[in-house]
Amino acid sequence: MPIKINHLSYTYMKKTPNEVKALDDVSLEIPDKKITAIIGHTGSGKSTLIQTLNGLLTPTEGTVEVGDFVITNNPKKNKKIKELRKHISIVFQFPEYQLFDETVEKDVAFGPKNYGFKEEEALKKAHEALAKVGIDESFYKRSPFELSGGEKRRVAIAGIIAIDPDILILDEPTAGLDPHGSNIILNLISELNKSGKTIIIVTHDMNIVMNYSDHVIVLSDGKLAFEGVSSDLFNGDVSNYSIEIPKLFQFCKLLEEKGAKIEISKIRTIDDLFNQLKERK
Numbered sequence: 577m578p579i580k581i582n583h584l585s586y587t588y589m590k591k592t593p594n595e596v597k598a599l600d601d602v603s604l605e606i607p608d609k610k611i612t613a614i615i616g617h618t619g620s621g622k623s624t625l626i627q628t629l630n631g632l633l634t635p636t637e638g639t640v641e642v643g644d645f646v647i648t649n650n651p652k653k654n655k656k657i658k659e660l661r662k663h664i665s666i667v668f669q670f671p672e673y674q675l676f677d678e679t680v681e682k683d684v685a686f687g688p689k690n691y692g693f694k695e696e697e698a699l700k701k702a703h704e705a706l707a708k709v710g711i712d713e714s715f716y717k718r719s720p721f722e723l724s725g726g727e728k729r730r731v732a733i734a735g736i737i738a739i740d741p742d743i744l745i746l747d748e749p750t751a752g753l754d755p756h757g758s759n760i761i762l763n764l765i766s767e768l769n770k771s772g773k774t775i776i777i778v779t780h781d782m783n784i785v786m787n788y789s790d791h792v793i794v795l796s797d798g799k800l801a802f803e804g805v806s807s808d809l810f811n812g813d814v815s816n817y818s819i820e821i822p823k824l825f826q827f828c829k830l831l832e833e834k835g836a837k838i839e840i841s842k843i844r845t846i847d848d849l850f851n852q853l854k855e856r857k
């Protein structure tokens with residue numbers, strides 16, 4: 577299901593003295609079955625944008641098209657939003673907002689149960705999803721509210737995986753995770769994508785953008801500032817976006833300047849660089 581956003585604006589607390597225009601005439605496309613990274617400075621509108629994608633926030637102006645679903649500012653036209661949410665799920669920036677049940681396994685089983693699976697099947701799906709995020713059986717009966725920040729985040733991600741949507745949106749999924757926890761999530765994201773899922777990931781980490789994304793969207797003050805591939809972003813003028821160019825990209829540029837014949841646009845990891853250098857000897 578490709579996503580098409582047309583002239584989308586979103587204003588919080590419209591027509592009050594506190595109104596904030598969080599998105600301002602944004603038009604873009606999110607390709608199907610790819611990994612898209614959404615980046616931009618704090619307050620640039622990233623979390624607002626993703627919440628418009630499954631109808632949690634309805635556009636102030638413009639439209640959001642997800643496959644055949646169209647979300648507009650006319651509530652009468654947004655009847656199929658419950659159906660849409662089977663296909664597109666969000667893991668929020670702050671997992672505490674998402675967790676609510678008394679045990680970890682019940683929390684993760686809630687989604688499948690809500691979509692019609694029997695208790696036993698829903699629990700089975702929950703256990704499978706928890707295993708995928710590296711949460712073992714000893715956590716099943718614990719309260720999700722008594723977990724560490726990183727554990728909460730992983731349980732919240734499992735809650736989405738258990739629903740098996742076509743599109744998974746993850747708002748800063750590695751924030752607060754140690755390198756081990758972070759790698760589990762990033763490998764999982766990569767695996768989910770290989771199995772045909774569309775992934776949208778909000779992040780401040782440019783290494784994730786370089787290593788994993790097929791498509792990058794940069795927001796700045798609620799406006800679309802860049803849309804394209806990461807190598808074009810890092811090659812261009814990034815002085816306005818407060819982003820740090822990954823060391824690997826900088827190193828590749830240096831090699832290129834010194835005469836190494838490498839194709840930077842095809843390099844995501846050190847292995848890719850190594851293989852290119854090996855082939856060219």
Ligand SMILES: Nc1ncnc2c1ncn2[C@@H]1O[C@H](COP(=O)(O)OP(=O)(O)OP(=O)(O)O)[C@@H](O)[C@H]1O
Pocket residue numbers: 588589596597598616617618619620621622623624625669
């Ligand atoms: N519930 C809300 N009520 C009023 N204003 C809000 C609300 N949520 C966000 N905003 C404002 O909308 C703008 C965009 O916020 P948003 O949360 O989308 O930014 P973000 O890019 O996700 O930032 P961060 O990187 O800090 O998570 C900001 O100016 C923010 O203060």
Ligand SMILES: [Mg+2]
Pocket residue numbers: 622623624669747
């Ligand atoms: Mg945010």
